[in-house]
Structure formats: C-alpha cells, structure tokens
Amino acid sequence: METYKLPVSFFEALTFTVKAHNKQYRKSIDKTVPYINHPIKVAKRLLHALQNSNVSEGDMSCFVQAALLHDVVEKTKHNLDEIRDIFGEKTADLVFELTDPSKSIKNAKARRKVRAKRAQKYSLGAANIKVCDKTENLNDILVLNIDWPKNRIINYANEAKDVVLNCKEGFIFPCLLDDFFIIYEKIIREHGED
Template sequence: MIQELYQKAMRYAGEKHAHQTVPGTKANYLLHISNVTMEVIIAHKMDPCFDLGFAVEMAILHDTIEDTDASWEEIREIFGEGVADGVQALTKNQTIESKSEQLVDSLNRIKQLDKEVGLVKLADRITNLQAPPNEWSNEKITKYQVEATLILHELNESNVYLSARLQKKINEYSKYIKE
C-alpha cells in the first residue's frame, strides 16, 4: 500500500536528512521533501496516469544521494533498483565542474528513465521556486529562473499538470528580483 511505501521512505529520509535544514530557513529539510511529495500526490489526483507509489518513493528520497551519506547501493537494497536509478538520475554529478552542465547531465539521465523521474524533478523545482534566501543576488535569482525554464523545456512531457504548475511558478518568480 502507498501508506507503507510513504512511511518507509519518509523514515529513511528523516534519518538521513536529520540535521539538514531548508536553505535560508530554520525549517527541517523534511519540509521540502513533504512539499515535493505533495506536488506528486496532487498531480496523480489530477491525472492518475503514472505509478504513484514509485513516484512518491523517489519524491521522498530525491536528495538522499546528493545531500547525505546514502548510496545508490543502499537505496537499491532497501527500495529497489528502479527507485535507486531514479534518485541517482535526480542527483547532480559533482565531478562535473559547471553547475549548468551538472543540470544538463542530470536532465539527460532523467529523460532516459520512466516519466515518474521527470515529474519528480518538475515537482522539486516547483517547490524550490518559493521565496529565495535573502542573501541571493538578482543574478542568482535570475539564473535559478532560467534553470527552471530549462527543466520545464526538457521535461514538460513528464506530466501536463506539473508542467503547467512549473510554468506558473516561473512566471511568478520574477517578483523576487530586487529593483
């Protein structure tokens, strides 16, 4: 059942991200994870054309390899190879120097997998397009908005509902550019 998948993945993510906060806040990182998962669940309610359990597991675990000591092997052992492959694709390759090239590399890997991986990336960026940290410059805010546009362009066929949500968030994000 989906509830068991959710609880198992959330417990694992909660332990792995235990000391991490949402950048620019004091909020525990599980806030971000639960927001991404909520976007996935609502997208499924709007159009149930994807494997919700698979997508929820990846939504909850999407940052574990990138931000914690979790490994692909550990995630495969606990959650299965499909989830581990999806989480790995959602993880930036830190051996690539340029952040923009890291994003392109990740998007290319995501597009080779099931649509659930792409829709988790859409949900992740939707969630990240909330108010940026106060210390972000206009240049960084604009760059983040441009990256979101690239994500939308590359993954827009993953989910119609989430693509429309991301486009709306991209449009609204301009309000954070300081004059």
C-alpha cells in the same frame, strides 16, 4: 483539507528520509527550516498530480518513494545500493536519474547544459519528480529568506526552466507544468529578467 490515497511504502520512505536529512536545513539566512520539509513538499505536489493520472499503483508507489528520497544520495551519507536494498530497483533507478552528476563541474554554463541535456532522458517518474523539485525550489526562493543576489536567483530560475522544457514532451502532468510556470513567472516579475 485534501486527502490522498497514500501508497503503503510512503511511511517507510518518509521515515528513512527524515532520518537521512536529520539536522540539515534549507538555504535560508537563519537556517531554521528543516531540510525534510523540501522532499515532503515535493512528494505532496507529486501525489496530488498522481491522484488524477492513469499511473499504476505500483509505479505511483515508486514515484512517491523516489520523490521523498530524491536528495538522499546527493546530500547525505547514504548511497544508491542502500536505496536499492530497502526500496527496490525501480525506486533506486528513479533516485539515480534524479541525482545530479554535474556537481563537480565548476563552470555554471556547462553545468546548466549538462542538467538540461540529462532532462531529455528522464523517465515519466523522474521528469515529474524533477518538475516538482524545481517548483518547490523556486517557491522556497519566494517564501524563505534566501540570501542570494538577484542574478543568481534569475539564473537558477532560468536553469530550472531549461530542465523542465527539456523533459520529453507529453511526459509532465499539465497541472505540474502550470504550477511550475506560475511560480517561475512570479520569480521573474519580482527579481527581473536575465
């Protein structure tokens, strides 16, 4: 069993996130997987990578908070001002970076370009959280019973790859990059290429 040094603020962010995502479920056919599992897995993956990094405790705390909160603004009634008031400026800035402004763009190719271009501007924290997020999303495609056609799965996997590859060089912890590409390649093997 792995043990982690948890930032003090971890439980406050976890409690907020659990309440925010209450009664939400992942995109599985039977809608039985609570959504909260996703931000917890993202935070755990990030925390594992942070244990062997030179990131300060203060930044680590903000990164883990933001990993837990990364979908709160997009998928719940909560807003950035609330995040800022409760968790501070640094955490709110990370959540802002991770909140997808391209949801209103109907054209999938245009949306994909916007997301990849946005990744070029991610801070260290946002880049690593986003890689954890994309890795967990791809892993859920493999593990959960998601009713997506093959081409949608492949398009999503390739968009995720575009985002990851557009993050600033040297920003992503190597273990996270390795994990992402292991799962990405498994998706491509199981579902075929573009």
